[in-house]
Amino acid sequence: MTSPELKLGLNRTPVQLSPDDTQRQIEATQRFPADVPGSIEQLTEERQQAILDADTVGSVPIPGSLKGMVKSALDKLRGKNPEVLIDKLGERLAFERTGVRMYEAMIAKALSAKGADSVLVDTLRQIQSEEHQHMAVLRKAIETLGGDPTAMTPCADVAAVKSQGVMQVLTDPRTTTSQCLSAILTLELEDNDAWAMLIELTRKAGHPMIAGDFEQALREEEEHLSAIRTILKENLLAQVD
Numbered sequence: 001m002t003s004p005e006l007k008l009g010l011n012r013t014p015v016q017l018s019p020d021d022t023q024r025q026i027e028a029t030q031r032f033p034a035d036v037p038g039s040i041e042q043l044t045e046e047r048q049q050a051i052l053d054a055d056t057v058g059s060v061p062i063p064g065s066l067k068g069m070v071k072s073a074l075d076k077l078r079g080k081n082p083e084v085l086i087d088k089l090g091e092r093l094a095f096e097r098t099g100v101r102m103y104e105a106m107i108a109k110a111l112s113a114k115g116a117d118s119v120l121v122d123t124l125r126q127i128q129s130e131e132h133q134h135m136a137v138l139r140k141a142i143e144t145l146g147g148d149p150t151a152m153t154p155c156a157d158v159a160a161v162k163s164q165g166v167m168q169v170l171t172d173p174r175t176t177t178s179q180c181l182s183a184i185l186t187l188e189l190e191d192n193d194a195w196a197m198l199i200e201l202t203r204k205a206g207h208p209m210i211a212g213d214f215e216q217a218l219r220e221e222e223e224h225l226s227a228i229r230t231i232l233k234e235n236l237l238a239q240v241d
């Protein structure tokens with residue numbers, strides 16, 4: 001049996017612990033309603049207007065090399081939109097780079113756990129190493145297409161924002177191993193679907209050899225997902241018994 005990571009304690013959030021205070025709070029909301037005029041419908045309208053007025057999140061950079069310009073021109077002549085693929089390649093590269101850092105944080109969490117599991121740490125390091133290898137595969141693909149792997153594309157920017165919550169969970173000293181594994185699981189779920197989509201996009205864009213290089217990464221990502229699922233399940237079940 002593994003000791004539970006969490007303990008019963010004085011959690012002050014349940015309303016059942018303070019029925020009198022809860023009733024007073026309800027009465028206060030009735031006596032002092034919101035003093036800002038408007039409704040949910042008006043809020044939706046304002047959001048729609050803001051969306052219409054806003055620019056996009058950055059742009060896909062113009063090729064900075066002659067090779068890139070030629071490839072982009074050829075793709076345009078073939079009726080393709082190379083910026084879509086470059087954007088998603090940039091997203092995947094940013095995601096994998098962040099993934100390497102997140103696994104480093106996860107490894108620190110696993111090492112600090114009571115009775116640190118060396119098998120878990122080794123598994124995490126293996127996954128981290130493969131995520132780093134995926135970065136190299138993506139960098140090569142972007143360069144092959146004449147792009148610049150250092151560019152922050154729009155989808156790469158969005159991916160960085162999405163990842164912030166997971167990183168906060170992983171680096172918070174108070175979070176447990178299972179809580180962090182759950183956060184990592186959300187990463188791996190997205191990563192699997194994203195690689196599958198990237199392979200399909202790459203093939204449709206007319207680059208079957210690059211898509212073939214991505215197949216190995218997808219197989220490894222599927223293994224990552226399976227491993228994290230299993231580790232998390234075993235971790236939680238061991239705490240229950």
